Amino acid sequence: MAGLRISKAACTSCGLCQSACPAGALYIKRKAEVDRDACVLCGLCIEACPMGAITLEKEADAPTVAETTRDVWVFAEGLDGRPHPVAFELLGQARALAAARGGVVAALAMGTGAESWAPPLIEAGADRVYACEGDIFDSGMTEPFAAVLANLIETERPETLLFGATVFGRSLAPRVAARVGTGLTADCTGLDIGADGLLQQTRPAFGGNLMATIITAARRPQMATVRPGVFSAAPRAAGRQGEVVRVQQPTGLVLPQVLKTAPGAPGESIAAARVIVSAGRGIGNQKNLELVRRLAERLGGSMGVTRPLVDMGWAPYPCQIGQTGLAVAPDLLVCCGVSGAIQHLAGMGGAKVVVAINSDPQAPIFGAAHYKVVGDAVEILKQLLAQNKS
Ligand SMILES: Cc1cc2nc3c(=O)[nH]c(=O)nc-3n(C[C@H](O)[C@H](O)[C@H](O)COP(=O)(O)OP(=O)(O)OC[C@H]3O[C@@H](n4cnc5c(N)ncnc54)[C@H](O)[C@@H]3O)c2cc1C
Incomplete structure (x- = not known):
């Protein structure tokens, strides 16, 4: 996984990195230290350090363009024991992208009953379903999902990976992107792919005043989130056949423990105020x-x-x-x-x-x-x- 490295020999404890860090991840304890859980890898501390004491290190680089398949993957989030409707919408678009590239469409289903999601996902356009059953996903935390996805990406090398821009998808996708060291474009409203295999990820920018088309030039997979309702689900092909690949649930993960949850102060949200x-x-x-x-x-x-x-x-x-x-x-x-x-x-x-x-x-x-x-x-x-x- 990528991470900051601080040279204790070069650090003068000036604190400029601490001031520059928007995530509060750097602190001075004799020398500069980084809280890896809080660090968002933005690199502002690297720019701020006058001694060049901070560097960004990657343990493993993401696959490069030449090392990938032409496959398009869709993360099939669960909702009430079934795939979330956005998974079917993404599969419709994934079919078009895979057809342009001559690749395979795969859906990734995780959680209790994930294998039973395979038929509807295949009927909606998946050629292959990676199904990972297990109670480790029941906590709703993103870590086990991210671990499975990162491992599969490393072994199977998809070209493109799509997530629904749901609350869960928005939390999971960046974790996966950071783990495998690739880019992520959030909240896309349009996806297209050229013969060169570059995913053209279009999304509103500058407060919606212009549309930006973003590419991930060198890293793979090309990852994007798409809000529910942007694409239409492809019509189901009843009885369509596909492959189901069983994936083992991850072991040895240390998950954060939620000690207490507390509702926000009443009346603070202004979303519905007149x-x-x-x-x-x-x-x-x-x-x-x-x-x-x-x-x-x-x-x-x-x-x-x-x-x-x-x-x-x-x-x-x-x-x-x-x-x-x-x-x-x-x-x-x-x-x-x-x-x-x-x-x-x-x-x-x-x-x-x-x-x-x-x-x-x-x-x-x-x-x-x-x-x-x-x-x-x-x-x-x-x-x-x-x-x-x-
Ligand atoms: C990626 C990104 C996302 C962002 N998202 C948001 C966002 O979601 N929401 C947001 O608000 N900002 C956001 N910002 C910040 C945004 O760019 C502005 O910096 C911010 O909105 C300015 O806030 P402000 O109007 O309070 O302050 P300022 O820009 O400092 O404006 C203060 C205003 O008060 C006026 N003023 C001064 N004294 C008085 C006085 N006594 N009586 C009356 N008027 C006075 C001044 O003339 C001035 O117009 C974002 C920035 C970036 C880069």
Whole structure:
């Protein structure tokens, strides 16, 4: 598996790597140390280190283009004891890709009863089903799934591997990609393949303002996740025959233990709120957020925030609007000190009426607002609260 290596001889304990790490994975204990579970292998620490003490090492390289088959694989996630509908949608697309390449379509089924999924998966387009039965998958953790997939990739060398962009698929796919050292394109809305075998993975970029087509030039398999509903399932061919390959469940895995689960604080998710008062960095400080929260409550709504406020720990993640937060569609959205960055606008396109308060008359948020108030957000919030006493 890939990992960071820190040369203790070269490290001066300056702490620049720690400051650069967005995942909190680096810390100084006499010399720099890395928490491998937290590390996301982004490489920012490598760039930040003035001594060149940090390197990224790979124990095994992913198969290269020349070393793979032309096969297209689909991870068949389970849902209520059956393959998830997205598996059938992916199989439809996998058939088209495999036909263009002259390869085989395989589905990967894991968990209790996985072997019984083979007939429907074959009827939906799989030529082969790798079925791995076992109670190790019952925990719902991604680790055993990732272990089986990584081993199979190493031995069978598929050219392409598709996952549904479900909650589970989004968690599993990057783990597998990291283990085998290949690329992954998330949330594809289009997949095509040329005679050169390059999977053209199309997905919205820059907050949906343009479509990017991404390729994995050198590593294999080419891995993509696709949201449910993007492709249509191919019609079932009743009685279609295929191969079933039994795979042993992994042994010797040490799984994390879940000691306790706790529900999120009630009312914090803003996804369904009809009224949202949102705050950006222009709110000044965490104390002023209380004004935003109070106005939201007065209007019977919830508080939203921009990403920097979540990053600074001023508000919890379920309040974040935007590309990497939630998409919201309230009847009324009041934005206080929000600049209107494209990644934020990507989450508020569904709002019916937008009121923006910003001290900068040129702020981009005004381009998305129906009512524009140029002024100090804190003062205006205080006045609104004073005028609307509950
Ligand atoms: C890959 C990626 C994903 C991202 N995802 C998200 C996301 O999901 N959500 C998100 O929000 N951001 C996201 N961002 C960050 C985004 O690019 C912006 O940096 C962020 O939205 C800016 O937040 P802001 O408007 O609070 O701060 P700033 O851009 O700093 O804007 C502050 C605004 O407040 C105004 N202001 C200052 N003082 C006052 C005052 N007293 N009264 C009124 N107005 C005042 C200023 O004029 C300015 O317009 C993402 C970035 C990247 C790279």
